Amino acid sequence: MFKADLCDLCGDCLVKCPWIKVDKPQAVEWMKAMMAGQQTSVLRRCITCFACNEICPTKANPFDLIARLQEQYDVFNSKEIAKLEEANYAFTKTLTKYPSSERIMTACLFQKTHPHLMQGQLYDLPRVSGKPYFCWLLFGHWGVESIQKKHAREMVDRLALTGAKEVICFHDDCYAMLATLAPGYGIEVPFRPVHLSEYLLSRLQQHRDRIKPLNISVAYQRPCASRLTPVKEHFVDELFELAGVTRVRRTYDRDGALCCANIKLLLGDGDPRPDQEKNILDAKQSGAQAMVCLCPMCLDGLAAVASVHGLPLIFLGDIARMALGEIAVPALGGAERA
Template sequence: MFKKDACDLCGDCLVECQWMDVERDQAEEWMKQMINGDKTPVVDRCITCYACNEICPQDANPFDLIAELQEKYHLVPQDTINTSEQRYLFSGELKDVPKADRVMSICVFGKTDGHLIQGELYDLPRVGGKPYFCWILFTHMGAPSIQEKHAQEFVDRLAMTGAKEIVCFHDDCYAMLAKIAPEYGITVPFRPVHLSEYLVDYLKENKDRIKPLNIDVAYNRPCASRHTPEKEHFIDELFELAGVNRVERAYDREKALCCAGVKSMLGMGDAKADQEKNIRDAKDAGGKAIVCLCPMCMQSLSTVAEENKIPLIFLGDIARMALGEIDPPV
């Protein structure tokens, strides 16, 4: 949530935004207006990439303020939000809840992206589907209150496994458990484990089986990663263990460009030019493939990546390739 008392109105959040062109004086003025609850052009232009929450030197969470105003000023019609909420609601009784010290949560990707959740890495008790949806999508829809409303039930359902550790397949679920739910005052009674940490541990335990991949890749950092930058070092460790060179590119780390999928979803214009800019940068930097942590990024970027003849690789597949379970595409 936005920490009004921490904000010194420096304007960095809006000046550094890659999705709008804002001068510092204007940024300061708009921040003042938004803190007063007023609408500014930011409310309509923000594509919800969360970057400014990471950029803010005071950790004031400026995106959370913008999101509140997107809800207040109905960026997305209430009917659309209600229909979407109904789509993800689960009201039945949970069946076959696995009981184990370590459980993987695969979010709602079992049906759409099951091919990414294959092989020995994923051979552990798991939960997934609607009951285990983390609701972060709704902050992308200008409805942060829906995310907050369902946060406790998300934590409670995972806690029913009795696990000491929940491995999060999706970055969004990790962000919810490691950062957002605690900010709501929700106690998370297990340790959330980010997929990258899990993969690093797995490769370390199987170090003698690793065949270095020796490929140059560009990394595509997803939006939710902005919530938990402290775990980013695991991405580098994973690449190092797998013998992958992460090329230096303009749009990486704090300067990462999100996949722009939300831009299309919210009808904020054609995302293709942004995606082409992102993929051109990856290629110009020498990337022979683009590694994605988020399956949604892979879906958003797939057409443009194919047109530009650069393969997309899911982060988990880097570990599978290093273990010889599947072949590298390049």
């Protein structure tokens, strides 16, 4: 929720937005207008990357204001489609079968679309997936945040049916929902959401004696949803360190991260490839031999441009599997230095 009382109208959220180029006086004017409930060009130019919520120094959650107005003013043409899509994604039956375990993994919709990313002994725990456990963040991207909010409780309640004390989130979006958004909606989450990076790190620590350091330099592709849960970032760093992976310093990482830009296609907002190319070239020029993605959507969205530039993409989970010798390291790209 946007916290107007915390906003001191510094304008940083829009001045530092990776997608909207604006100076401070204009940013302040737009913020004032939006706080008064008015429409501004920010609403259409925003690609819903969540970055401003992390950028805001006072934690006022400016994206939540933007999202509310995007919905109020029907900003995205896809809004009607999104409402129809709600019916496609909703699980309307009664859930009768689910595992009962102290620790489970939720794979969201990726069990069906990306089963190859959750193979091997690291994923040998009870798992739930599919529509009943969909996290609905897609609809926040679509400019219909109310649909995301409407379904948040049912996701939490269905996961709670398993009796799990810990729910490992395969997808960063699910973790954002359980760790940040649902509590923000006033929903009590009766288990501990565990980010995939924390889980993989703990498994590597258990098998420390088996780790063969990979000795590779990679760029990390920090996904949009990580903007909502920055406190877990240290798990990614610790995982890389344990696996013998160097995360190169580059322009588009950490709080300067550029999302995969694929959301532009969903929003009818133009060709994402020039932005993706900026990101990939930044990685290569920073000495990366590969780019590690946490989100399967980043893997898919960046694949074509990364391939053109000879930069292999690796799923974060596969880094842990490689370090344990479960799978081979792919052919790496030749690093470039600026």
